Amino acid sequence: MIIHSIKLRFLYLTTALVLFFSVNSAIGQYNALHIPDTLSGTTFNLNMKDSFVQFRTGNQTITAGINGAFWGPTLIMQKGDSVHMNVHNFLNDTTTLHWHGMHLPAVMDGGPHQTIPPGTIWQPYWKVTNNATTFWYHPHLHMKTEEQLIDGLGGFIIIRDAAEAALALPRTYGVDDIPLALTSRSFNASNAFTATSAYGDYEMVNGTLNPEVTLPKQYVRLRILNVEMERGYNLGFSDNRSFYVIGNDGGLLNAPVSVTRVKLMVGERVEILVDLGPDAVGSTVDLMAYNAGFPLGFPGGEPNTTGPFGSLLNNINFKVLHINVGAATAGAITTAPTSLVTNTYWTAADATVTRTLNVTDGTPGTPFYFDHANFNLATINQNVKLNNVEKWTVVNNNIFGHSFHIHDVQFKIISRSSGPVSSYESGWKDTYYLQIGETVSFVAKFDDYADATHPFMYHCHMAPHEDGGLMGQFVVTDAAGVAATEKANTDFTIFPNPANTKIYVTFADPLAQAYYIRITNALGRTMYMLPRPQLAGGIDVSNFARGTYYMQVTDEQTKQTTTKQFVKM
Ligand code: C2O
Numbered sequence: 001m002i003i004h005s006i007k008l009r010f011l012y013l014t015t016a017l018v019l020f021f022s023v024n025s026a027i028g029q030y031n032a033l034h035i036p037d038t039l040s041g042t043t044f045n046l047n048m049k050d051s052f053v054q055f056r057t058g059n060q061t062i063t064a065g066i067n068g069a070f071w072g073p074t075l076i077m078q079k080g081d082s083v084h085m086n087v088h089n090f091l092n093d094t095t096t097l098h099w100h101g102m103h104l105p106a107v108m109d110g111g112p113h114q115t116i117p118p119g120t121i122w123q124p125y126w127k128v129t130n131n132a133t134t135f136w137y138h139p140h141l142h143m144k145t146e147e148q149l150i151d152g153l154g155g156f157i158i159i160r161d162a163a164e165a166a167l168a169l170p171r172t173y174g175v176d177d178i179p180l181a182l183t184s185r186s187f188n189a190s191n192a193f194t195a196t197s198a199y200g201d202y203e204m205v206n207g208t209l210n211p212e213v214t215l216p217k218q219y220v221r222l223r224i225l226n227v228e229m230e231r232g233y234n235l236g237f238s239d240n241r242s243f244y245v246i247g248n249d250g251g252l253l254n255a256p257v258s259v260t261r262v263k264l265m266v267g268e269r270v271e272i273l274v275d276l277g278p279d280a281v282g283s284t285v286d287l288m289a290y291n292a293g294f295p296l297g298f299p300g301g302e303p304n305t306t307g308p309f310g311s312l313l314n315n316i317n318f319k320v321l322h323i324n325v326g327a328a329t330a331g332a333i334t335t336a337p338t339s340l341v342t343n344t345y346w347t348a349a350d351a352t353v354t355r356t357l358n359v360t361d362g363t364p365g366t367p368f369y370f371d372h373a374n375f376n377l378a379t380i381n382q383n384v385k386l387n388n389v390e391k392w393t394v395v396n397n398n399i400f401g402h403s404f405h406i407h408d409v410q411f412k413i414i415s416r417s418s419g420p421v422s423s424y425e426s427g428w429k430d431t432y433y434l435q436i437g438e439t440v441s442f443v444a445k446f447d448d449y450a451d452a453t454h455p456f457m458y459h460c461h462m463a464p465h466e467d468g469g470l471m472g473q474f475v476v477t478d479a480a481g482v483a484a485t486e487k488a489n490t491d492f493t494i495f496p497n498p499a500n501t502k503i504y505v506t507f508a509d510p511l512a513q514a515y516y517i518r519i520t521n522a523l524g525r526t527m528y529m530l531p532r533p534q535l536a537g538g539i540d541v542s543n544f545a546r547g548t549y550y551m552q553v554t555d556e557q558t559k560q561t562t563t564k565q566f567v568k569m
């Protein structure tokens with residue numbers, strides 16, 4: 001008996017020690033920063049699936065990832081290329097995939113209207129016309145965005161172009177050009193992610209808790225994305241060194257801007273250059289969030305560590321990334337350019353239309369809205385004429401800060417009621433910090449893509465706020481989109497039928513075009529979602545099981561749908 005209890009006690013003791021060490025290691029020991037794999041070229045295969053990750057001692061955490069267990073590959077695109085996406089939803093839930101920052105047709109945008117049912121392939125494509133910059137992609141299913149982001153769905157997009165390539169900037173991915181997706185998570189006792197607070201307790205970069213990275217002793221470029229649910233970051237380095245901001249959401253600035261701190265809200269990106277040249281090999285410096293001392297209204301400035309807005313990281317300065325300085329690489333960048341690219345920005349004088357949005361409601365415990373209207377998928381809130389240059393003003397006479405984002409365009413911030421627009425956010429933007437009590441105006445041109453049917457979104461990028469209804473939508477229309485056309489339903493034939501490998505579609509009216517094609521099986525399960533399909537090459541059905549299928553074609557002009565049957569042999 002005595003022996004038994006001693007054994008038992010020893011067991012307790014070792015268990016306690018193991019627990020102690022694992023907790024300790026979570027605080028003191030770094031993990032190597034994950035650098036997402038890259039995909040490049042013009043065809044991108046993205047598989048969204050549920051998965052799990054061993055983040056900490058004990059149970060694995062249920063996650064979701066794209067081509068992996070958490071987060072997704074970095075897509076490298078060249079300006080001018082036409083890119084084709086094969087998005088395969090292997091999740092157990094409907095989702096969407098939005099190309100944040102990208103200028104493209106609304107039907108390819110991946111907003112809340114372009115749903116991808118489980119098991120379906122969605123194939124948007126577009127020509128990349130944006131300048132070299134850092135974008136990202138993420139799910140955008142209304143009221144599920146927070147849940148799917150927390151699971152880990154998302155990834156970086158890097159656009160390259162000739163103007164950027166001509167500059168002496170670091171651009172060796174994963175060596176001196178590093179993507180950093182900043183977020184945080186909380187875990188319950190069985191290590192599942194929790195969403196009881198808008199803020200996580202543990203900082204996570206590219207899906208790595210407590211990360212460290214070795215960077216070469218030279219100029220290093222960091223592409224930083226805030227992919228939190230709500231928290232803002234006031235970024236700087238632990239020795240207060242200055243660094244250069246070289247790019248905003250939509251591209252490079254005219255010239256590097258020297259700073260010691262940069263605020264970065266949810267959805268925003270910033271590209272910075274930091275000089276590790278003077279640092280000794282073997283020395284360290286930390287990228288920090290200097291989030292202590294902010295008043296209420298700064299997201300993450302709340303004083304509480306628990307509760308719906310509580311976090312162990314609230315209102316403190318905390319480490320984001322531990323950097324070890326390593327040897328310089330061959331061909332190191334050792335000087336920062338004095339100028340970058342020549343941007344011609346819109347000014348208030350260019351705008352012919354003015355719109356004003358007010359952030360309203362949001363009394364504690366209730367959602368925020370624009371102008372007292374909950375987001376409604378069936379309501380178009382704004383009609384924009386193709387090629388308009390417009391000034392939008394967002395007024396936040398309210399109780400909290402927000403992160404305002406608009407699809408389709410890159411804009412120029414022209415005024416902030418809180419003071420001058422910082423030079424570090426003087427470039428092309430698609431997302432910005434709307435402080436408590438602040439009014440911010442920007443100017444944008446809505447060109448190239450008119451579509452009276454599919455809207456683009458504008459919203460607060462804080463996922464709980466956008467899911468809660470702080471979102472609106474606009475259509476861009478040209479004259480043709482307004483004129484109602486009397487037209488008979490689209491008639492088309494599918495051949496061969498029965499089919500073996502590919503099916504081809506011909507329209508009775510040779511001028512007819514498909515706006516959308518959806519193929520479902522006999523049970524009604526969607527197989528393909530094909531926005532404006534390019535039909536000349538046929539549609540591959542070789543993976544389909546034998547049986548009957550239905551093709552629903554939405555006509556480009558009338559938006560009427562016609563359904564026909566075909567058989568897979
Ligand atoms: Cu980053 Cu409406 O999206």
Ligand code: CU
Nearest residue numbers: 402460462465
């Ligand atoms: Cu908000």
